Amino acid sequence: MTAVTSRLPAYLKLASLQLQITYAYRGEVIGGLLVVLLRILLLKAVWTAAYAGRTSVDGVPLPDLITFLTLGNLQLVLMRPMLVWYLQQRIHEGQIGLDLARPVPFLGQLFAQQVGATAGLVPFVVLAVPLAFLVGNLAPPASPVAAIAYLASLSLAYLISTLIGLLMGLVAFWTVQTLGVGVIYEFATQFFGGALIPLSFFPPALRTIADLLPFQTQVFIPVSIYSGAISAPADIAGALGLQVIWIAALSVIVWFVWQHAKRVVTVYRG
Amino acid sequence: MSRITLSLALWTAGLRSALQYRTDTFIVIVMALAFQGTGFAFAWVLLSRFESLAGWTLGQVAFLYGLRLIVHAVAGVLTGPFFGLETQVRTGEFDRYLIRPLSPLLQFMTQRVEISIFGDLLGGVAIFIAANQLVGLAWTPSAIGYLVLAIAGGALAEGAVRILIGALSFRFLASTSILYLADSVFSTFANYPLTIFGGILQFLFTFGLPLAFVAYLPATVLLDRTAELQVNPALAYVAPAIGVLWIAIAVRVFNRELRTYQSAGS
Amino acid sequence: MPDPIIRVDQLVKTFRSPRRHDGRFGALRTLFTRDYTVKTAVDGISFAVESGELIGYVGPNGAGKSTTIKMLTGILVPTSGELQVAGLVPWRRREENALNIGVVFGQRSQLWWDLPLIESFDLVARMYRIGPERFRSNLGRFRELLGLDEFINTPVRQLSLGQRMRGDLSAALLHDPRIVYLDEPTVGLDVVAKERIRTFIEEINRDRGTTVILTTHDLADVERLCRRIILIDRGRVLYDGTVDGLTASYAPYRVLIVRLATDAGAVVPHDRPLDLAGVEVAKREAGAVWLRFDPTVIAAPALISEVVRRYPVSDLSIVEPELESVIREIYESGAVAT
Numbered sequence: 001m002t003a004v005t006s007r008l009p010a011y012l013k014l015a016s017l018q019l020q021i022t023y024a025y026r027g028e029v030i031g032g033l034l035v036v037l038l039r040i041l042l043l044k045a046v047w048t049a050a051y052a053g054r055t056s057v058d059g060v061p062l063p064d065l066i067t068f069l070t071l072g073n074l075q076l077v078l079m080r081p082m083l084v085w086y087l088q089q090r091i092h093e094g095q096i097g098l099d100l101a102r103p104v105p106f107l108g109q110l111f112a113q114q115v116g117a118t119a120g121l122v123p124f125v126v127l128a129v130p131l132a133f134l135v136g137n138l139a140p141p142a143s144p145v146a147a148i149a150y151l152a153s154l155s156l157a158y159l160i161s162t163l164i165g166l167l168m169g170l171v172a173f174w175t176v177q178t179l180g181v182g183v184i185y186e187f188a189t190q191f192f193g194g195a196l197i198p199l200s201f202f203p204p205a206l207r208t209i210a211d212l213l214p215f216q217t218q219v220f221i222p223v224s225i226y227s228g229a230i231s232a233p234a235d236i237a238g239a240l241g242l243q244v245i246w247i248a249a250l251s252v253i254v255w256f257v258w259q260h261a262k263r264v265v266t267v268y269r270g
Numbered sequence: 271m272s273r274i275t276l277s278l279a280l281w282t283a284g285l286r287s288a289l290q291y292r293t294d295t296f297i298v299i300v301m302a303l304a305f306q307g308t309g310f311a312f313a314w315v316l317l318s319r320f321e322s323l324a325g326w327t328l329g330q331v332a333f334l335y336g337l338r339l340i341v342h343a344v345a346g347v348l349t350g351p352f353f354g355l356e357t358q359v360r361t362g363e364f365d366r367y368l369i370r371p372l373s374p375l376l377q378f379m380t381q382r383v384e385i386s387i388f389g390d391l392l393g394g395v396a397i398f399i400a401a402n403q404l405v406g407l408a409w410t411p412s413a414i415g416y417l418v419l420a421i422a423g424g425a426l427a428e429g430a431v432r433i434l435i436g437a438l439s440f441r442f443l444a445s446t447s448i449l450y451l452a453d454s455v456f457s458t459f460a461n462y463p464l465t466i467f468g469g470i471l472q473f474l475f476t477f478g479l480p481l482a483f484v485a486y487l488p489a490t491v492l493l494d495r496t497a498e499l500q501v502n503p504a505l506a507y508v509a510p511a512i513g514v515l516w517i518a519i520a521v522r523v524f525n526r527e528l529r530t531y532q533s534a535g536s
Numbered sequence: 537m538p539d540p541i542i543r544v545d546q547l548v549k550t551f552r553s554p555r556r557h558d559g560r561f562g563a564l565r566t567l568f569t570r571d572y573t574v575k576t577a578v579d580g581i582s583f584a585v586e587s588g589e590l591i592g593y594v595g596p597n598g599a600g601k602s603t604t605i606k607m608l609t610g611i612l613v614p615t616s617g618e619l620q621v622a623g624l625v626p627w628r629r630r631e632e633n634a635l636n637i638g639v640v641f642g643q644r645s646q647l648w649w650d651l652p653l654i655e656s657f658d659l660v661a662r663m664y665r666i667g668p669e670r671f672r673s674n675l676g677r678f679r680e681l682l683g684l685d686e687f688i689n690t691p692v693r694q695l696s697l698g699q700r701m702r703g704d705l706s707a708a709l710l711h712d713p714r715i716v717y718l719d720e721p722t723v724g725l726d727v728v729a730k731e732r733i734r735t736f737i738e739e740i741n742r743d744r745g746t747t748v749i750l751t752t753h754d755l756a757d758v759e760r761l762c763r764r765i766i767l768i769d770r771g772r773v774l775y776d777g778t779v780d781g782l783t784a785s786y787a788p789y790r791v792l793i794v795r796l797a798t799d800a801g802a803v804v805p806h807d808r809p810l811d812l813a814g815v816e817v818a819k820r821e822a823g824a825v826w827l828r829f830d831p832t833v834i835a836a837p838a839l840i841s842e843v844v845r846r847y848p849v850s851d852l853s854i855v856e857p858e859l860e861s862v863i864r865e866i867y868e869s870g871a872v873a874t
Contacts, residue, residue, distance in 0.1 A: 031447050035454045042458050046313075049466035050320040057320075180297045180304075187308040196312045201319050276662050283659055287650035290691070366646045368611045371634035372663055529613065 010104045015116030018082070022120025029121060033128045036073050040136040043069045043196065058200065063137050065198065068227055070136030072195040072219045076186075078125055079158055079218060081165020082117035083110050084182045091172040107166075107258065114162050142228025149236050153222040156243040160217055163250035170254070173261040193219030200229075214250070217243045276372070280380035281348075288383045295385045302389025309461065310335055310397060324465045329404025330493055335461045336401050338485035339394025341424035342456070343387040349432040350384025356446045359439045359531070375433070375524055405493065413492060420488030423510025427480035428456060430516035437520075437527040452479075460484045465498055472500055480516050483509045539623075540584035541715060541747055542608065547617035549578040549603050549771075577603040579771035580617070587714070588745040590737070592752065592762035592779070596867055600771040601751050605717055608749070609639055622714055635664065638708030642720030645704055647692045653703045654688045657710060664711035671710065678706040681736055698729035705733070709740060715747040716740075722754055734760050755859045769867055779859065786866060787857040791818060792827045792839060797848035812842060 022029065044066050051062050087110070090096045100106055132138060141147040168181045190196055193215040202210060210216055221239045224230040230239050289295055313335060317328035326334070355378065358364040367374035407413070431452055439445040460481050464472050475481035487506040490496045496503035505512075552572045578600045585591060595601045606612040607619060610626035610633050619625060626633040639646075647656040661671045679685055682702040687695055692703065701721060708716060718737065722730040738761055740746050750757060758765055758779065765782060767775040775782055814833025819826040829839055836854060843849060 027447055031451060034451060035458075038454055038458050042462070045466045045468075045471075046316065046323065046462060049324040050316060052320075052322070052324075180301050183301050184304050187304050191308050191311055196308075197315055202315065203318060206315065272665075279659065279662055283648055283651060283655065286655075287648060290650040363644060365606070365611050365641075366644070368630065369609050369634055369637070369639045369646075370663055371631045373631075531612075 007104050007108065010102075011108060011112035014104075014109055014112040015119065018086075018113045018116030019120040022082075022117050026124070029124050033077060033124055036077055037128065037131055037135050040070050040073055040132055043073075044136050060198070060200070063139065064227055066137035067139045068198055068223050069195060070132050070138055071226060072193065072223045073190075074125060074128065074132055075154070075157070075219060075222065076189060076193070076195055077128075078118060078121060079161040080118075080121070081114065081161050081168065081182075081185075083114045083162070084165045084169045084185075086110075086113060086117075087166075087169030088172040088182075107254075110166060110169075111162065114165065118158075139227075141226050142231065146225055146228055146231065149240070150222055150226040153225050153240055153243065156240065156247065157218045157222050159247050160214055160243065160250060163247065163254055164214065166254050167250070167257060170257050170261050173264045188213070189215045189218055192216065194223070195219045214246045217246050277376060277380060280377070281383065284380045285383040287381075288385050298385045299389035299392070302386040303393050305457075306339055306390060306393045309457070310393070313461070324463050325498065326463050326495075327404070329401050329406075330489075330495075331462070332397055332401035333405050333407075333493060334463065334485055334489045336394050336396070336398030337420070337489055338424075338461045339390050340398060341394075341421055341428060341484050342460075343391035343394055344421055344425035345428035345432070346384050346387035346390065347425075348379040349429040350387060351379060351382055352432045352436040353446055353449055355436045356439045356444060360443060364531075373525075374528060375521065407492065416488070417492065419510040420485075420492070423513030424484040424488065426510075426513035426517040427483045428460075430513070430520035431456070431479060433517070433520040433524050437524040440527040440531045455479065456481060456484065460486065462486075463489075463498075465500075469500070476501060476505075480512060483512045483516075538587065541587040541622055542583075542585035542749075543618070543620045544584070544604075544608075545582050545618040547578055547581045547604070547607065547619055548576070548615045549600075549607060549612060550615045551575045551577060576771055578607070578614075581768065581771070581773055583766055583773065583776055585747060585749070587747055588741070589764060590741045590748045590750065590762055592750050592758035592765040593768070594752065594755070594758060594765055594863065595768040599769045601768060602719065603771075604768070605719060605749070605751060609637060609717060610634065635711070636714050638711070638713035638716040640701075640704045640708045640716070640718050640721055642701070642718075642723040645692065645700055647700070647703055647707060649693045650691055652689045652691055653684070653695070656692065656703065656707055660707050660710050666711050670712070674710050674712065675706070678709070681739065682706060682732070698725050698732075701725065701729075701733060702736075705736065709746070712744065713746065715749065717749045717751070719751045720753065721750070722752065722757055730754075730756075737761055755863065759859055767863065767866060774866055783857060783859065783862055787862040788832065789828050789830050789857060790836065791855040791857070792829060792836070792843070793824060793853045793855060794827060794843055794847065794849055795824045795851040797850045812839070815839065 047065055047069070048062065051057060055061060087096075090099060099109060102109065129138070141150060164185070168185060171181055192210045192213050194210070199207060199210050199216060199220050210220075221230070221243060225236060225239060230236055310332075313323075313331055314328070317323060317331055321327075323331055355364075358378075364374075364378070367377040370377060432449060435445050435449050435452055438448065456479075459467070459471075459475065464475060464482055464486050467475070472482075476483075487499075487509040490499060490503075491506050491509070496506050499506060552574055581600070581604060593601055593604070603612065607614050608621060608626060610630040613627045619627075621633060622636045624633050624636070647653065648659060657671075657675060660666075666674075679688070682705070684702060684706060687699050687703075690699075692700060695703065705718075705721065721737070722733050725733065734757060737748060737750070741748050741761075748761075750762060752758060763778055765775070765777070765779050766773060767782070775786075812829075812834065814830040816828050817825060818828040827839070827843070829836075840852060843852075
């Protein structure tokens with residue numbers, strides 16, 4: 001732990017740099033948020049039409065459903081793995097050697113930058129919340145316990161997003177064309193994360209697939225805790241536990257891939 | 271006539287230019303399919319659980335969805351390059367169109383072809399054909415004729431919006447982000463029956479942006495659902511003509527804004 | 537005497553740009569601002585060009601050269617003044633004007649970047665409605681004069697700068713335009729490539745009588761190709777006439793470099809100026825003196841014999857003023873000498 005604290009100034013500096021860069025690109029950030037708000041608008045309209053006047057379907061009241069989806073989509077904005085694009089850019093520009101040469105662990109650098117970039121997004125997302133409330137719906141958490149558990153789950157989800165983002169970014173060491181990966185990831189998280197259709201409405205076959213993928217841990221699980229769909233303490237623990245398992249699994253995969261990637265870099269420079 | 275063959279020659283040159291980048295082509299098409307696929311997967315899964323959406327069955331929604339994708343692809347045939355107009359104006363690259371004996375708008379539109387349109391076309395045709403199995407529409411000659419006109423008219427409407435936004439580049443030098451926003455609006459809302467949206471949005475999407483004319487209104491005609499329309503059904507029948515109107519206005523505005531063009535100095 | 541092919545009369549071009557606001561909400565305030573800065577790029581330029589002339593259009597950066605050319609080619613609309621090219625007002629009848637002209641930008645290509653060079657030629661031929669006979673004959677000529685064969689099937693983006701420039705030149709001249717505007721055609725090229733381009737320009741001007749307006753920073757281009765030069769700075773014409781006339785009227789001197797057998801300082805003292813009319817000491821170094829003299833006051837042979845009579849000369853040479861230094865002096869003083 002002392003290793004981390006001694007490097008803290010360096011990490012903070014990297015993080016604040018990314019924060020400034022995010023602010024510099026605020027036009028695009030705002031544009032992206034507008035797109036998400038449009039999506040929420042659509043979801044509300046489509047789901048209201050689907051419910052066709054019924055107050056509740058499968059035990060899910062319409063307002064709760066809309067809150068679910070509104071929150072889920074806002075979450076996805078905050079959890080965007082910015083370092084996918086950062087990594088891809090640095091690798092293609094051949095600058096990655098500079099980053100690796102820094103006297104700070106590379107993975108630590110990336111994590112600091114991801115946090116910085118996300119921090120840059122936060123003010124904009126906060127500003128978007130009232131608009132999201134207008135366009136969709138945002139009920140308060142089901143209970144104080146739910147609120148706390150939600151924050152825990154959200155943090156774990158953020159870690160998972162970062163790890164996946166890291167994996168996708170590392171792909172850039174091998175292939176030239178990496179643009180598609182990040183984009184497909186966005187669709188996958190939306191659909192299989194349950195940000196368009198809550199997973200409880202999925203047909204059985206698709207539900208099985210979704211359960212096997214990590215994306216539900218990024219959207220469906222945190223939001224379910226928030227709304228009280230997962231309320232029994234045992235269930236909450238189980239859900240958080242699933243997230244932890246995914247974090248562990250992804251960390252191992254990332255570590256492996258990273259070892260291979262390091263070898264590729266030395267080939268590059270040689 | 272010779273102008274048409276010239277435009278075609280320029281367009282195929284633009285297509286060949288884009289195809290030089292082999293890997294890019296593949297990726298772009300896959301991405302377009304993924305993007306549209308997610309949207310459609312949403313509608314599909316939803317409608318397999320719920321019986322209908324504002325009275326529209328899965329087959330009918332798929333019909334609308336596929337039609338809209340096809341229109342979007344056709345619109346992109348000539349208006350894809352507009353996302354790069356702002357840059358070309360800023361760097362002064364746009365000048366080259368002004369010193370050649372041909373409409374700058376035409377030259378600009380044919381310089382390069384957006385390969386993603388083929389992804390959209392592929393997805394759209396697939397969904398449309400599948401939808402037709404479900405809907406069982408009787409394709410009479412007049413229906414086919416109307417379909418062709420509807421696709422053309424819808425493409426003109428969507429293209430006209432891009433040209434109008436592009437025309438902003440000359441005065442304000444900012445259009446790309448607005449283009450992306452408009453594209454999002456069309457991609458998000460034009461795939462669904464407008465009746466699911468409130469009155470204000472329906473009004474905006476009919477008399478503000480020509481979103482309704484892209485696919486929804488023609489679809490109501492083909493699917494014989496004009497009874498549900500808030501507006502006069504006649505408007506749905508003449509939807510293609512509205513597209514022509516929009517493009518005529520857009521081209522005029524573009525050419526007028528071109529006059530105020532101040533190219534970047536040396 | 538036929539009408540000039542290009543007639544420019546009191547041409548003015550001003551640009552209005554909104555004053556940029558800084559600080560908070562800066563971008564928003566800039567959008568709604570009423571404050572404009574007005575920049576006058578071209579401030580009353582007048583000149584006339586006869587058909588078949590080869591003119592150098594010279595000026596420092598920001599002088600208004602490209603702005604003038606953009607108005608002549610129809611890209612920009614003038615703020616005021618009159619402009620006629622081959623009987624047309626370029627910005628009013630842009631497409632017709634385009635048929636009469638060819639343009640080459642040194643910094644930017646107009647060829648189809650991703651396609652083989654020959655395809656650009658084909659597309660240009662279609663656009664300008666060039667008949668197959670003329671296309672074949674012109675292209676054949678350019679292939680020979682510029683050596684296009686070795687790269688005519690290569691995509692333009694893979695060409696070297698020199699090759700691309702040859703391609704752009706050919707494309708611009710394929711339709712036998714009456715006037716061709718060349719903007720920095722030799723920039724960034726090596727000596728051999730530059731010479732090749734210059735020879736080509738000279739040939740098309742001579743053989744086809746194509747009027748050439750050459751905008752350049754490279755005064756060697758001007759010295760080699762142009763009989764007439766228009767000098768502009770800060771949007772105004774400073775000089776319009778022959779290159780020789782420019783030197784003669786503005787820098788009417790030559791320099792005699794005298795190398796002495798012994799140290800110059802002792803022989804040619806500072807405090808006593810040379811008692812020769814029209815001669816002054818321009819520079820001195822150990823063992824050499826630069827004498828600037830006005831050839832209209834004292835002829836070179838007379839000066840030489842006088843110098844040799846007075847001083848122990850080991851070597852002599854005469855230097856003409858460089859066009860570059862002449863022009864630089866004109867920019868710095870902003871004076872007109874016609």
